[in-house]
Amino acid sequence: MNEETTNKAAEFDWTKVPEMLQEKGIDLGLDLGIKVLTALAIFYIGRLVIRMAVRGLHKVMQRQEVDKTLETFICNLANAALMVVLVIAVIGALGVETTSFIAIFGAAGLAVGLALQGSLSNFASGVLIVLFRPYRVGDFIEAAGIAGTVEQVQILTTVLKTGDNKQIIVPNSQIMNSIITNYSANDTRRIDMVIGVGYDDDLDKVRATIKDLIEADDRILAEPAPLIAVAELADSSVNFFVRPWVKSSDFWAVKFNLTEAIKKRFDNDNITFPYPQRDIHLYKQFED
Numbered sequence: 001m002n003e004e005t006t007n008k009a010a011e012f013d014w015t016k017v018p019e020m021l022q023e024k025g026i027d028l029g030l031d032l033g034i035k036v037l038t039a040l041a042i043f044y045i046g047r048l049v050i051r052m053a054v055r056g057l058h059k060v061m062q063r064q065e066v067d068k069t070l071e072t073f074i075c076n077l078a079n080a081a082l083m084v085v086l087v088i089a090v091i092g093a094l095g096v097e098t099t100s101f102i103a104i105f106g107a108a109g110l111a112v113g114l115a116l117q118g119s120l121s122n123f124a125s126g127v128l129i130v131l132f133r134p135y136r137v138g139d140f141i142e143a144a145g146i147a148g149t150v151e152q153v154q155i156l157t158t159v160l161k162t163g164d165n166k167q168i169i170v171p172n173s174q175i176m177n178s179i180i181t182n183y184s185a186n187d188t189r190r191i192d193m194v195i196g197v198g199y200d201d202d203l204d205k206v207r208a209t210i211k212d213l214i215e216a217d218d219r220i221l222a223e224p225a226p227l228i229a230v231a232e233l234a235d236s237s238v239n240f241f242v243r244p245w246v247k248s249s250d251f252w253a254v255k256f257n258l259t260e261a262i263k264k265r266f267d268n269d270n271i272t273f274p275y276p277q278r279d280i281h282l283y284k285q286f287e288d
Contacts, residue, residue: 196237
């Protein structure tokens with residue numbers, strides 16, 4: 001240490017060190033506090049702006065009469081993308097270098113993507129659902145072993161509501177990897193019924209009775225024409241195949257009502273519903 005440095009050290013008032021540290025700490029605290037408050041303000045205001053933007057996007061797409069499935073998916077995707085931008089803006093407000101952070105975020109995203117391949121598969125399946133539209137919001141479908149009405153098609157999952165009002169969330173990849181039965185895809189459906197009558201019953205009378213019941217129900221369509229045919233000579237009954245066509249929305253109501261009407265009408269007309277029968281033959285053995 002030279003003489004000049006020694007003199008400066010001797011002249012320095014060491015008693016002011018605590019005061020200087022306190023002032024420096026106050027400055028750092030104020031700076032950090034301002035940054036935190038700014039970040040919080042950006043976060044809450046940003047969330048409000050995102051909600052308004054997504055709500056506005058919903059309204060625009062509704063005015064353009066965009067398909068409900070596509071509307072829900074795009075709005076969910078837009079919300080997620082805007083939230084990522086907001087998080088980066090908040091981190092930037094805290095003083096973190098966003099350029100390096102984006103690079104770190106990209107690397108972390110790659111690692112997370114590799115770890116979450118299932119989620120990426122669900123996202124890709126969600127995109128395919130929106131593009132090819134095997135079903136839409138409001139359709140009644142059966143897929144991945146679940147039957148229900150489609151309520152939402154989200155980024156990773158599809159939300160179904162069952163007939164007994166349960167909500168079931170199914171990953172999109174499971175749906176796309178299974179057979180999808182869409183009961184609402186077409187405007188009309190065929191009701192398939194098997195009506196068994198006794199071997200002693202008049203088949204022409206049975207056919208005429210079923211035809212009268214079908215023609216009496218206005219919900220049953222004239223075209224395609226209903227099928228009433230003797231299809232099977234079973235062990236205990238002669239089986240008629242009854243196949244009327246109805247609107248998809250009337251399927252279950254017509255099926256239930258027609259089944260009840262056939263039972264009541266057959267009872268009144270003395271047409272029998274045979275029970276399963278088995279003939280038993282007894283043989284007597286004679287001993288010598």
